[in-house]
Amino acid sequence: MAHAEPIAERLPPFNREAERGDLGGIFRDPSVLHDVQAMLRPESFYFHAHCAIFRAMCGLAAEGKPIDLVTVHERLVVAKEAENVGGAPYLADLWDAVPTSANAEYHAKIVRDTAAVRGLIHAANETLRDAYDRTGSVDELIASAERKLFDLSATGNESDLLDAAALAADALGAIDDRASRDGPDGLPVGFRELDDALAGLKGGQLIVIGARPGCGKTALGLAVAESNAATGNAVLFASLEMGNRELMNRVFAMRSGVPLRTIASGKLNGDQAEAVTKSGQEFAKQPFFLVTVPDLSAARLAAIVRRGIRRRGVKLVVVDYLQLLKPENERDPRHLQVGTLARRLKQLARTCDVPVILLAQLNREVENRADGKPRLADLRESGEIEAHADAVLLLHARPNQDANAAVWTTDVIIAKNRNGPVAEVALSYRRPLTRFEDYAPLHGSAT
Incomplete structure (x- = not known):
C-alpha cells in the first residue's frame, strides 16, 4: 500500500499563474484593483515578489496615484524591494x-x-503545537482553534459589503415570505400571544428567559424546544441543571398528561403506563438533541452547536441555565464572568445564525418587592445579560394563588424586545405536568 508523503515535507498550496494573472490584469486596468482588494491582502500571495508588488499597488491607490509599470517600480525602489521582485523586467x-x-x-x-x-x-499546525504543549485547558485550546477557523472564514469575503440593491431585495423578499405564511417569521415560540409579541424566533437572536428557582424557566424553555421539535425543527437542548432521565420525565409528563411525580415514582397504573410509553415513542421520532456535559463552557458548547448544525441541521438552541456555565476565567469577578458568557452566547447565535434561548436565574431582590414582579435589573450577577439579549422574558407567578390548585397563572413579562413592544402575556401553568399552555381563565379540574 502506498504511503502518503509526510505532511511536514509537503509544499503548501499556491497558484503562481493565478497570482501573475491577477497582477497583470491590474496593470492592464487599474480600476479592477478595488474589486481585487475586497478579496485579497498582500499576504494572500504566496510569492514574496507578488506580495510586494500588490502592496505597492494598494499604496499607490490609497494615495490616489496612477498604477503603471513606472509608478509601481518607483514605489518598489523606495521600499527597497525592486531587486527582490526582479526589477522592471519582471513587472x-x-x-x-x-x-x-x-x-x-x-x-x-x-x-x-x-x-x-x-x-x-x-x-x-498551531493547534497541534498548542495541543502537544498543553498551553492551556482543553476548553481554551478548543476556543483558540475555533477562533483561528472563524478568522479564516471572515477573511476576504466579498459579500461582507452589501449594496443598497442587495439589502432592499433581501428585506423585501423576507416581507413577501412573511406575508405568504400564517405563522410567525422565524421559528415559533409555541404560544399564541408570545408568538404575536415576539414575531417568532430568528437566527442570530439571543432570547433570555429569567426567573427565580421553581418559577418555571426550565418548563418554558423545554416547552419551546419540544414544540419546535414536534414540527420538525431540530433542537439542541443543553441542560446543566438536570440529567437526561429527569429532563425526559418532564417531557413525558408534558406530552402524556401523567403527573411528573407519578412518573418519577414509577407507580403508574395501566392507562398511565400506556400514555407515557406512547409519548416516549412519539418523542423518539423527533429531532431533539440533549447535551448534559458537566462543567460545560461556552467554548465547548459552541463546538457542540456547530457540529449539531453541520451534522443534524440544528435550528434552535436552548441553554439551561446561564449561571451554571463554566466561566472562561475563574479569577475574574463574577459579574465579568457572567457578562462574558452572555456575550459569547450572543456571538454564537450570530455566527451560527440560529436563535439561542438562554435561561437565567434572577436575584433575590424580586422576593423583597411588594408586588413580587421581576425587573430587568433582577438578572443575576451581570447587567451585560440585558445588553446582549434581543428579548428578555421574566416569569412571574401571580400572587395569592391556591397552593393546592393544579393550574396557576404565570405572567410572562416581556421586559425587552428589539422587534416589538414590551408587554405582559399570561400563560396557564399546569403544575403537576410542568406544562405551560395558552392562557385560559377557566382552567377546569386538576390533572
Whole structure:
C-alpha cells in the first residue's frame, strides 16, 4: 500500500499563474484593483515578489496615484524591494502575462482560496503545537482553534459589503415570505400571544428567559424546544441543571398528561403506563438533541452547536441555565464572568445564525418587592445579560394563588424586545405536568 508523503515535507498550496494573472490584469486596468482588494491582502500571495508588488499597488491607490509599470517600480525602489521582485523586467513580464483584465476577479478568487487553505494548514499546525504543549485547558485550546477557523472564514469575503440593491431585495423578499405564511417569521415560540409579541424566533437572536428557582424557566424553555421539535425543527437542548432521565420525565409528563411525580415514582397504573410509553415513542421520532456535559463552557458548547448544525441541521438552541456555565476565567469577578458568557452566547447565535434561548436565574431582590414582579435589573450577577439579549422574558407567578390548585397563572413579562413592544402575556401553568399552555381563565379540574 502506498504511503502518503509526510505532511511536514509537503509544499503548501499556491497558484503562481493565478497570482501573475491577477497582477497583470491590474496593470492592464487599474480600476479592477478595488474589486481585487475586497478579496485579497498582500499576504494572500504566496510569492514574496507578488506580495510586494500588490502592496505597492494598494499604496499607490490609497494615495490616489496612477498604477503603471513606472509608478509601481518607483514605489518598489523606495521600499527597497525592486531587486527582490526582479526589477522592471519582471513587472513587464507581468504585463505580458495576460492580454486583458477581464479575468482579474476570477484569478483573485483562486488566489484567495489557496491562501485560505494555507491559512487552514497554519492554523492546524498551531493547534497541534498548542495541543502537544498543553498551553492551556482543553476548553481554551478548543476556543483558540475555533477562533483561528472563524478568522479564516471572515477573511476576504466579498459579500461582507452589501449594496443598497442587495439589502432592499433581501428585506423585501423576507416581507413577501412573511406575508405568504400564517405563522410567525422565524421559528415559533409555541404560544399564541408570545408568538404575536415576539414575531417568532430568528437566527442570530439571543432570547433570555429569567426567573427565580421553581418559577418555571426550565418548563418554558423545554416547552419551546419540544414544540419546535414536534414540527420538525431540530433542537439542541443543553441542560446543566438536570440529567437526561429527569429532563425526559418532564417531557413525558408534558406530552402524556401523567403527573411528573407519578412518573418519577414509577407507580403508574395501566392507562398511565400506556400514555407515557406512547409519548416516549412519539418523542423518539423527533429531532431533539440533549447535551448534559458537566462543567460545560461556552467554548465547548459552541463546538457542540456547530457540529449539531453541520451534522443534524440544528435550528434552535436552548441553554439551561446561564449561571451554571463554566466561566472562561475563574479569577475574574463574577459579574465579568457572567457578562462574558452572555456575550459569547450572543456571538454564537450570530455566527451560527440560529436563535439561542438562554435561561437565567434572577436575584433575590424580586422576593423583597411588594408586588413580587421581576425587573430587568433582577438578572443575576451581570447587567451585560440585558445588553446582549434581543428579548428578555421574566416569569412571574401571580400572587395569592391556591397552593393546592393544579393550574396557576404565570405572567410572562416581556421586559425587552428589539422587534416589538414590551408587554405582559399570561400563560396557564399546569403544575403537576410542568406544562405551560395558552392562557385560559377557566382552567377546569386538576390533572
